[in-house]
Amino acid sequence: MEFTLLLDPQSSVPCYQQIYAALRQKILTGQLAPRQRLPSTRALAQSLGVARSTVTQSYDQLLSEGYLQTVVGSGTYVGDQLPETLLHAHSTKPVHAESPPPLVLSAYGQRLAELVAGPSPEPSTPISFRYGRPALDQMPLGIWRQLLSRHCRRADWLDYATDPMGYGPLREAIATYLAQARAVQCHPDQILITNGTQQAISLATQLLVSPGDTVALEEPSYLSARRIFASQGANLHPIAVDGEGLDVDTLARLTDSIRLVYVTPSHQFPTGAVLSLPRRLALLAWAQRQGALLLEDDYDSEYRYGGRPIPALQGLGSGQSVLYLGTFSKVLFPALRIGYMVLPLELVKLFSRAKWLADRQVPTLEQAVLADFIAEGHLERHIRRMRSLYDQRRQTMVTALQTHFGPRATILGDKAGLHMMVRFQTTLPDAELIARAEQVGIGLISAAPQYLGKSPGHEFIFSFTELNEGAIANGIARLATLVSSSLQP
Structure with missing residues (x-):
């Protein structure tokens, strides 16, 4: 032919x-x-x-x-x-039942359906003080690409992982890092790699909390954690927060049997309070007496401006009462989705099985790149550089708030972390203030959803990490002009 x-x-x-x-x-x-x-x-x-x-x-x-x-x-x-032709199935006509049977949800499904679905909408304004984003333009992408290319030349990451606890070298690197930076006492075998903090909280709730159990948490506190506890059928008991963090005396006076306490001691979310050392010791002693477990969410402890960080709860005690949670979403970039838990030894096997059933593994390639990023010192250098940058932006925000609002704005929790909470003396409802700000290109996040009970109102979460100093100063000045007529004397 x-x-x-x-x-x-x-x-x-x-x-x-x-x-x-x-x-x-x-x-x-x-x-x-x-x-x-x-x-x-x-x-x-x-x-x-x-x-x-x-x-x-x-x-x-x-x-x-x-x-x-x-x-x-x-x-x-x-x-x-x-x-x-092998890639396309033959189309068929759908079968329509005259009266389809009602959809029956499990008890868990029913509780989940009753909760507010999906993430809360975020501002998309030119100047947004939204929380949770590091300065992504400062990420050392050149180094990250080099490490990524190094591991892409190999094929061992293509297969299923053999250890549901996570990539061994990454757990070793995290253990070394935590011992130096947070005084956490652990062996790499106690570290479980998770898909962010959300999965860590979810696993802990599934394994440690039964429907009807009582979970104590800070008031206000992290909304997503609260939703996870509620979806499991837990009874939620809010504990007030003041300038020294969780009020441990109030917790100790409770007559309820507390199964779990969720706490953010290094930079309370959203108030920014730091749990004082005496209260940390008192909380650990209470947990030991009661046989309760502490879920310590150390989400942004890398950033403290002035003074050395207070050691983590986990490192102050025996480690058997504390499940320590950390994440790289805030210190590197959110899409990385790598978090970790430091578990008491007696819970390691149980959590390993639960993680394997949940999703087998966190992607091995990203774990391998992150392990090298930490072990070769890139993470510590990045944190030092970002701490200096964030401190400049933090000072710019504090100065702008004090200049334009004076005593009519109370700044909370600005000595650490990636955000501060600001309480305004204003007659405007939160929703109206947010709407007015959006009209002039300013995005605000109210702290009200973080309260289990009634919010006092007029409290907002201000992040300073992803905006440069000019945008921060401009945004605060425009906000001041907008609300000046509604500020209380």
């Missing part, structure tokens, strides 16, 4: 790819019919004036993709069925 193939010797596309593309096109358009015999590689090579190996390479690619098939002793033929 003879047919024409046109090759362009001046093209940057290799000849074998040109032959492959031309033959594939003829097969798809029907110029070469199913089961039609093709010339031998030798004959086609002579006809085209190319090496036989070039034609062989083209045929091999078409064979591997299913466009051609070989018959021993007979030759090479066009395949019986195009590969494209």
Whole structure:
């Protein structure tokens, strides 16, 4: 059989790819019919004036993709069925029942359906003081790409992980880092790698809290954690927060049997209060007496401006009453989705099984890159650089608030972390203030949803990390002009 193939010797596309593309096109358009015999590689090579190996390479690619098939002793033929047809299922008419049965949810599903669904909307204004974003433009992407390229040359990360606890070198790097930076006492075998803090809280709730159990938490506190506890059917008991963090005396006076206490001691969310050392010791002593567990969420402890960080709760005690949670979403970038838990030894096997059932593993490639990023000192250098940058932006925000609002704005929790909470003396309801701010390009986040009980109102979460100093100063000045007429004397 003879047919024409046109090759362009001046093209940057290799000849074998040109032959492959031309033959594939003829097969798809029907110029070469199913089961039609093709010339031998030798004959086609002579006809085209190319090496036989070039034609062989083209045929091999078409064979591997299913466009051609070989018959021993007979030759090479066009395949019986195009590969494209195997990728599409035949359409069928849907079956419509006259009266479909009602959908029945489990108790967990019913509780989840009653909760507010999905994440809260965030401002999309030119100047947004939204919380949770580090300065992504400062991420050392060049170093990250180099490490990523290093591991992409290998293929061992393509398979299932053998340890549901996570990538061994990453757990070792985290253990070393936590011992130096947070005085956490742990062995790498106690560290479980999770898909962010959300999964860590979810696993802890599933394994440690039964419907009807009481969970104590700060008031106000992290909304997403509260929703996870509620979805499990826990009774939530809010404990007031003041300038020294969680009021441990109030907790100790409770007559309820507390199963779990969720706490953010290093930079309370959202007030920013730091749990004082005496209260930390009192909380650990209470947990030991009561047989309760403490869920310590250390979400942004890397950033403290002036003074050394207070050691983590986990490092102050025996470690058997505390489940320590950390994340790299705030210190590096949110899309990384790598968090971790430091578990008491007696819970390691149980959490390992639960993690395996939940999702098998966190992607190995990202874990391997992060392990090198930490072990080679890049993380510590990045944190030092960002601490200096964030401190400048924090001071700019504090100065702007004091200049434009004076005593009519109370700043809370600005000595650590990635945000501060500001309480305004204003007659405007939160929703109206947010709406007015949005009209002039300013995005605000109210602290009200973080309260389990009634919010005092007029409290807002101000993040200073992803805005430069000019945008911060401009945003606060515009906000001051907007609300000046509603501020109380």
